Amino acid sequence: MKHSRYSVVIIGSGIAGLYAALKISDMLKLPEGILLITKSTLENCNSYYAQGGIVGVLKENTDDDVEKHVSDTLKAGAGLSEEDIVRFISEKSDEIIKDLDKCGVEFDKNERGEYMLTLEAAHSVKRILHSGGDATGKGIEVALLKKVLEDPNIEIYENSMATELMINNESCCQGVIVFNKETRSLEAVHSPAVVLATGGMGQLYKYTTNPDVATGDGVALAYSAGAEIRDIEFVQFHPTTLVNKNSDERFLISEAVRGEGAKLVFEDGTRFMSKYDCREELAPRDIVTRAIFKEMEDNNLDNVYLDATRIGVEKLQKRFPTISKNCKNIGIDISKDYIPVAPAAHYSMGGVMTSIEGKTTISGLYAIGEAASTGLHGANRLASNSLLECVVCAYELANYLTFVNLSVPNLVDKAIFDEIQKFEEPCELFEGDLVELKQKLKDLMWKNVGIFRDEESLKFALSEIEKIKAQFPIQHRYESIEEYEFRNMLINAQLIAKAALERKESRGGHYRLDYVDKSARGKHSEIVKFEKEYSC
Template identity: 45%
Template sequence: MLKFDVLIIGSGLAGMTLALHLAEKRKVGLITKRDLLEGSSTYAQGGIAAVLDTEDSVEDHIRDTLIAGAGLCDEDTTRFIVEHSKEAIDWLIKLGVPFTRDDEHQTGYHLTREGGHSHRRIIHAADATGAAVTSTLGQKIKAHPNITELEHYIAIDLITSQKLGLPGKRAYGVYALDKQSDQVVTIAAQHTILASGGAGKVYLYTTNPDTATGDGIAMGWRAGCRVGNMEFMQFHPTCLYHPHAKSFLISEAVRGEGGILKLPDGTRFMPQHDPRGELAPRDVVARAIDFEMKKHGLDCVYLDISYKPAQFIKEHFPNIYAHCLELGIDITQQPIPVVPAVHFTCGGLVTDLAGRTDVTGLYAVGEVAHTGLHGANRLASNSLLECLVIGKAAAADILAADAIKLPAIPAWDDSRVTDPDEEVVISHNWDELRRAMWDYVGIVRTNKRLERALHRIDLLKDEIDEYYSNFHVSNDLIELRNLVETAELIVRSAMQRKESRGLHYSRDYPDLLPEAQDTVLTPPSRRE
């Protein structure tokens, strides 16, 4: 058994922020499914939204967030996070994050603008902000004596008082599979943090890395946590369309710096859908692209910034330029083929402003959580900000808590299972689930499509549960079990919303209801 004061599941920006804020006073364990820097945060291109410019204001940033969130953002949460935005950026700068400089600007840094923002407020490191931030923080983590990195471990399930036959409702750590030794390890902790990211891989096409399989959401749900607003899966409007691109994201900043969306014949179409054109919020742009693709029978549309000077493009988007060039697309000379793809999970485990869930001792921070910031549609570049601000707040709450005595925790029991006979069951179910979600729970939904999706999910869930009960766990089986659980939460949430709002658009309910309400699902164990 391994023991820590605090166990963090996930090594993205939320997990790293917590680790560094806690490590001076607590012994921290950090679980990550692959290498330390393999996660959605590392792939974030655009940047971090923060009020840094004197011409900008907290009120403007809050207003932009509330508008994008289509009436569902929690105003207290939004204010708390935006008011702490400058402090969060100052912390990153102090740690040495190499944000792009602009010595002529009052801040000393280049600020860009993205869809839904009324000001230039996105601080960035060229077009690879996530990589710059996580690599900087990763170096600090690797050098810290109080942080133990458990790379290539995947959490299986939370250890709770209910599982141990104890009164109350508390988390005491996790059982995790050490993928290198293929052994299940018991990891005990006084406080456990789910910082495991979103669930993009529940869909066939996503900009997310392969690690985004809804693990934390599923584990938290099974442990008794409520989930909120899971129907709001954000489709990024502009994912590179190319057979060898592996869902490469074309940053929102390309549109922020003047990129124009066009049909194959060169016709610009966004002004017909929204007066904000290419700088409308993501849900609007994604639906517009989806509409044009269906209307004209297209495989993709095109994002054109080639009219800008070549040097400007290379300076602002060096990684996008280089990656596209490798695939034979010179973005200084030709438009970029793009399609929408699932990008961000706006809902998640219900938490307060300190990241606390419904289970004592269990926190959720980052994309795995539902704080109320994102509402029905996340405003661009608010997600990394949420990781920083709520991560610090959760760390402060943990540091203020009294120590507890850990109970006796039994080892993982796999004495009644065998090695799997046919692993093709896993790959087949994985593919079927993701295709069903893409076909029936996509950008535009109907009652019939959701019913079909739920029917398939129910069948898959029974098959996967039976497989899980009879065979030794593997990385793929653990992820598949979490994916099907998360898919069901998405579909059941979507079925409860009898309107079209933000990222949830239903042909059966095309209008807005007069009052905006969150969709909150309660696990069976918590129901009265």
């Protein structure tokens, strides 16, 4: 097996990973450089598809302030957001937005050069910045990627997947095992700082806005290494995704469309959101999602509709060019036609438990972005807070690492040596139908661990996951990235279902039909694993 050494290893090429790499390179003189690992191409990540925007509590916006943003976030978080974390991230937003601007991000501005701010659901004032109308994630990703590619301190592995963390005798992370898709070879990458920036896990569900790489690899890696996982049962289902009857793929119809005045309706134009919340279409995502899903179930519908015709042709084309184009591709003119929409898995509020700097419960292991649970989102994420969290926490991580010894150890201790040796041994080859098993898991999660849950559905899901695991060995080594991904999907599916079964209440994105009320005092769920269950 090949061995290599880096001062910092970052796993993931979304906004969190790219910004962390740039800031670490700016702030530190590293003896052995930075390695950025991505299991696909650099731009294939959740960040690239983020439409809604990024929150900015800007000093020049006299209608807004930190306290308003904190209040909005805490309300959406349903009692589980950590107020000190929320306030810290909000206070940093002005500085971070200005820094992204300097990095080359082309935020939408008016003719006077001022940032154009918009309103989204559950925000009390206009504070959302966009790039390219409805392509904010892409705008930020492209700008950061350009700078990363120009940075001589950052080396990049594409089509390479982190498969296991290397934990020493003192329970410290000292590197990662990497599988190269093209050569099918393994490499032991030794490093005193490993950063998980692996994004979400929407691919656990039949319907999702996430790209095919979103399999929750960081959470599965951290859990298998013994890190604490928090609030993993809280999955956010976006209420409005484009329904294409010829495909299970779901394209996001941004919250911002409703922020500009679009209304949810049935095919005959009748509205229904007033039955569920006084804020109607601008209620928090969990409320809107459940309302749509209930109407679909009660009326035996495949979808409801979003009426954006009242916004006007010119504004629709300027603000939502990506949405307009994708709808047009399936024959929908959003200035004239209703948009068929339904909920889909979108975001994971829980993840690897971290501090604001990304520190996990394992020394030397860090997590940022959607893979992390910082305490910002609580039980339900406020729209457009996620991109802000990515960049603030990436910056704080870089700042924290300036105080850390990032020398790569010359000697490998016995625990890591033994772990590496296991990868030299042959493992059982999987000869089943991986596509069929993956679809079975996705269907299972959608139907039983989805928008509505209860004890019967959750226990059934856990039982079926065990049956799938009996067909697919959980082990150290496989012959393809897809097999490693499916191992991680099984681990994450089990974590979500178990945590959902234990949480006997309804809160935020977690809704139990058999426990519809919210308990008086919100508590975080915490899961720790110390032993490994790999068969070889």
